[in-house]
Amino acid sequence: MALSIQSYKGARDFYPEDKRVLNAIFEKWRNVCLRFGYEEYDAPILEPVELYAAKSGEELVNDQSYRFVDRGGREIMLRPEMTPSVSRLVAGKRQELTMPLRWFSIPSCWRYERPQKGRGREFYQLNVDLFGISTYEAEVEMLQMVDALMTSFSAKQDTYQLKINSRVLMDHILGTWLGLDAVEQKTISKLIDRMHKVPHPEFIALIEASIAPSLREQGAADKLLQLLNTKSLEELPEDLQKHDSVKNLKHLKSISEASGITNVVYDITLIRGLDYYTDFVFEVFDTDPQNNRSLFGGGRYDGLVGLFGVESIPTIGFALSDVTLMEFLKGHNLVPKTKVESEIYIIPIGDVYDGALSISQKLRGMGVNTVLDITNRKIDKQLKSALKKEVPYVLFIGEKELENEQFTLKKLTTGIEETHSLHRIVSIVKDHRKA
Amino acid sequence: MALSIQSYKGARDFYPEDKRVLNAIFEKWRNVCLRFGYEEYDAPILEPVELYAAKSGEELVNDQSYRFVDRGGREIMLRPEMTPSVSRLVAGKRQELTMPLRWFSIPSCWRYERPQKGRGREFYQLNVDLFGISTYEAEVEMLQMVDALMTSFSAKQDTYQLKINSRVLMDHILGTWLGLDAVEQKTISKLIDRMHKVPHPEFIALIEASIAPSLREQGAADKLLQLLNTKSLEELPEDLQKHDSVKNLKHLKSISEASGITNVVYDITLIRGLDYYTDFVFEVFDTDPQNNRSLFGGGRYDGLVGLFGVESIPTIGFALSDVTLMEFLKGHNLVPKTKVESEIYIIPIGDVYDGALSISQKLRGMGVNTVLDITNRKIDKQLKSALKKEVPYVLFIGEKELENEQFTLKKLTTGIEETHSLHRIVSIVKDHRKA
Numbered sequence: 001m002a003l004s005i006q007s008y009k010g011a012r013d014f015y016p017e018d019k020r021v022l023n024a025i026f027e028k029w030r031n032v033c034l035r036f037g038y039e040e041y042d043a044p045i046l047e048p049v050e051l052y053a054a055k056s057g058e059e060l061v062n063d064q065s066y067r068f069v070d071r072g073g074r075e076i077m078l079r080p081e082m083t084p085s086v087s088r089l090v091a092g093k094r095q096e097l098t099m100p101l102r103w104f105s106i107p108s109c110w111r112y113e114r115p116q117k118g119r120g121r122e123f124y125q126l127n128v129d130l131f132g133i134s135t136y137e138a139e140v141e142m143l144q145m146v147d148a149l150m151t152s153f154s155a156k157q158d159t160y161q162l163k164i165n166s167r168v169l170m171d172h173i174l175g176t177w178l179g180l181d182a183v184e185q186k187t188i189s190k191l192i193d194r195m196h197k198v199p200h201p202e203f204i205a206l207i208e209a210s211i212a213p214s215l216r217e218q219g220a221a222d223k224l225l226q227l228l229n230t231k232s233l234e235e236l237p238e239d240l241q242k243h244d245s246v247k248n249l250k251h252l253k254s255i256s257e258a259s260g261i262t263n264v265v266y267d268i269t270l271i272r273g274l275d276y277y278t279d280f281v282f283e284v285f286d287t288d289p290q291n292n293r294s295l296f297g298g299g300r301y302d303g304l305v306g307l308f309g310v311e312s313i314p315t316i317g318f319a320l321s322d323v324t325l326m327e328f329l330k331g332h333n334l335v336p337k338t339k340v341e342s343e344i345y346i347i348p349i350g351d352v353y354d355g356a357l358s359i360s361q362k363l364r365g366m367g368v369n370t371v372l373d374i375t376n377r378k379i380d381k382q383l384k385s386a387l388k389k390e391v392p393y394v395l396f397i398g399e400k401e402l403e404n405e406q407f408t409l410k411k412l413t414t415g416i417e418e419t420h421s422l423h424r425i426v427s428i429v430k431d432h433r434k435a
Numbered sequence: 436m437a438l439s440i441q442s443y444k445g446a447r448d449f450y451p452e453d454k455r456v457l458n459a460i461f462e463k464w465r466n467v468c469l470r471f472g473y474e475e476y477d478a479p480i481l482e483p484v485e486l487y488a489a490k491s492g493e494e495l496v497n498d499q500s501y502r503f504v505d506r507g508g509r510e511i512m513l514r515p516e517m518t519p520s521v522s523r524l525v526a527g528k529r530q531e532l533t534m535p536l537r538w539f540s541i542p543s544c545w546r547y548e549r550p551q552k553g554r555g556r557e558f559y560q561l562n563v564d565l566f567g568i569s570t571y572e573a574e575v576e577m578l579q580m581v582d583a584l585m586t587s588f589s590a591k592q593d594t595y596q597l598k599i600n601s602r603v604l605m606d607h608i609l610g611t612w613l614g615l616d617a618v619e620q621k622t623i624s625k626l627i628d629r630m631h632k633v634p635h636p637e638f639i640a641l642i643e644a645s646i647a648p649s650l651r652e653q654g655a656a657d658k659l660l661q662l663l664n665t666k667s668l669e670e671l672p673e674d675l676q677k678h679d680s681v682k683n684l685k686h687l688k689s690i691s692e693a694s695g696i697t698n699v700v701y702d703i704t705l706i707r708g709l710d711y712y713t714d715f716v717f718e719v720f721d722t723d724p725q726n727n728r729s730l731f732g733g734g735r736y737d738g739l740v741g742l743f744g745v746e747s748i749p750t751i752g753f754a755l756s757d758v759t760l761m762e763f764l765k766g767h768n769l770v771p772k773t774k775v776e777s778e779i780y781i782i783p784i785g786d787v788y789d790g791a792l793s794i795s796q797k798l799r800g801m802g803v804n805t806v807l808d809i810t811n812r813k814i815d816k817q818l819k820s821a822l823k824k825e826v827p828y829v830l831f832i833g834e835k836e837l838e839n840e841q842f843t844l845k846k847l848t849t850g851i852e853e854t855h856s857l858h859r860i861v862s863i864v865k866d867h868r869k870a
Contacts, residue, residue, distance in 0.1 A: 004485075008481045014476055019476050019540075041451050050439075078481075098824060108480065259796060342472040361579070
């Protein structure tokens with residue numbers, strides 16, 4: 001029986017035209033990170049299960065994990081996210097590394113989910129993390145990087161929002177302000193995280209059911225439900241306005257606005273699923289009413305490095321999947337345009353293989369990406385291949401050309417032919433590259 | 436208990452200084468491939484087990500595989516090599532793709548082996564494949580690419596050899612010339628493949644034990660053992676010289692030499708472990724007597740695409756691991772030198788965060804990789820960080836500087852300070868980048 005040509009379910013093949021687009025996305029990601037002084041790192045795709053068991057949340061570890069036992073009996077997992085790995089790396093050289101650290105990476109990650117539009121089992125994920133800064137300037141830097149990333153794809157600020165919130169504020173509201181106990185706080189947090197995914201009457205019922213009768217009688221549920229309608233920091237009740245976390249969020253919003261980031265909004269319902277966030281959280285949200293979905297997000301996770309038995313480090317970061325971004329880019333017609341990297345396609349005329357081979361070597365030595373046709377087909381067939389492969393120039397090499405050291409260069413988009421020395425040809429092609 | 440900071444056994448963490456070197460290696464690989472008109476593709480790291488069961492050889496599938504069952508009951512494997520995946524991709528679009536195809540990729544691969552020097556469980560592997568050419572010009576192109584790859588790392592031709600052989604010739608020798616049956620041929624092939632790893636008397640005994648007594652009495656074992664001493668194509672017995680495969684190897688060697696590749700040698704003992712090779716095979720061999728090991732290799736595998744139920748395609752390719760290459764580069768002091776990508780480290784003096792933030796945005800907008808120190812530490816501590824992080828320039832920003840729009844740039848390697856406008860500073864830094 002023949003082998004299947006299907007890739008593994010939920011995973012993607014990248015043919016050259018797809019890989020070029022992926023590379024263009026990676027290049028933009030990388031450039032923005034380098035502009036902000038971030039350094040690239042990497043870690044293995046396999047990690048021990050316990051690395052994720054600590055803080056990644058039950059869903060990732062129990063329901064969506066690719067976990068198995070290796071031939072040496074070790075319980076291992078294909079990474080579903082990079083944050084635990086990067087925390088491990090930082091903890092591993094805690095003493096040698098000069099804080100603050102600005103680090104990024106573009107790992108491939110795996111989650112066993114039902115494949116659907118904008119969500120596969122495998123995805124690449126830009127991870128950006130800033131270690132060693134506990135103050136709001138770190139938050140500003142994150143929002144600036146997000147803005148720079150979106151701008152690098154020419155996304156307009158009115159097509160997405162930067163939603164911000166604070167876990168400290170949320171804890172204060174649920175604990176001190178409403179008087180809920182720890183279990184109630186956790187339950188309510190999870191409900192709010194899913195608020196926009198369940199019908200509102202159901203949400204109300206769930207909230208009410210999660211609060212102890214004594215508190216409910218004092219109006220805690222109504223108070224919370226009313227508060228969740230808040231649309232801006234200024235609308236918050238006066239007593240909450242005085243809380244430091246609200247002041248910080250206001251400050252962050254105004255600095256961002258002063259630096260040209262006009263789409264920062266406070267969202268009291270923003271929780272973010274991962275357990276390790278400790279304070280500031282944010283999410284980039286597609287404002288297109290047809291999509292109306294979260295693109296990516298991040299936040300502050302000050303406790304993670306400390307889990308490795310070293311002194312804790314204040315940390316903030318975010319992560320962005322290529323799959324989700326691609327859906328956004330497609331929706332806004334912003335998918336990067338790419339072109340074939342090959343520049344000259346040599347067509348040998350007659351029995352001139354040795355000579356054509358030598359010219360191909362010279363062109364490559366001068367920095368030109370050169371395909372040498374070695375199929376021995378008729379010229380029109382070779383020309384057709386060059387066209388199909390979208391190589392911009394064809395170079396004809398026959399005995400006469402080799403003798404005179406003058407070659408005919410044909411630009412395939414215009415059909416124009418010119419005869420020049422090899423050096424002149426190289427500069428024509430290099431000018432075309434820059435254009 | 437604290438989480439472990441160890442990475443999974445046999446796998447590597449890449450801290451920024453390691454990742455820079457890895458990226459430099461990838462960039463050289465990529466550049467050579469693009470120069471020869473090769474296009475990059477990619478495929479998932481997980482594939483169905485049967486993809487490898489077909490032709491990858493028992494060792495990879497049974498002894499060294501990371502195989503497991505996913506939550507949907509599918510038998511899957513972390514890829515130990517890329518050739519089956521690329522064959523699957525080509526078969527998947529057999530009709531749409533314009534032959535010949537020149538493809539490359541840089542996948543991460545996994546094999547469960549005992550970790551040792553120059554061999555981990557995880558490695559990156561450059562894969563280069565040319566589909567659709569059955570003639571020797573394809574072989575020439577492979578050898579030229581190998582030469583260009585080694586040259587891109589400044590490796591000298593006298594530090595390595597390109598060993599060549601032909602499976603067709605080997606089959607002819609073992610079958611027609613010696614008269615061995617199919618089972619004997621297979622056993623003897625495997626013995627020859629491991630010839631240099633076992634003591635010679637043991638090798639002789641194993642060869643003799645693998646040949647039927649009747650043939651052995653006719654001197655087949657002695658004839659073979661003597662033939663295995665052959666050091667060049669010209670030394671082969673006259674009747675073998677007439678075989679097409681010998682003519683092809685001679686032709687290949689002479690064309691390679693004419694194009695400047697002087698280190699091609701015939702090695703009659705070269706087999707290459709993978710089952711799917713059908714004719715030409717080659718290996719790049721470190722000639723340093725202390726290492727004396729295979730660096731990488733490849734060959735022709737004309738049958739693989741056909742396993743997917745489509746028309747076969749003649750194919751030739753090779754693969755090169757970053758781990759093995761790195762050992763070679765270290766041994767010859769050729770590890771690529773890299774430098775930190777950050778270019779300017781801004782040190783704010785006094786309470787000028789907003790102004791410094793604005794200058795950092797301007798510098799980034801003009802294409803300069805800029806770190807803004809937001810630690811609020813004393814100036815000498817900030818300067819120390821810039822030095823430790825090897826950023827070449829420091830820019831001091833105080834109230835006076837913001838007012839006059841003139842800033843002091845300090846080059847950290849020389850200690851020289853100059854005061855300039857932002858535009859002038861950008862051009863100084865960009866000139867430094869080119870240097």
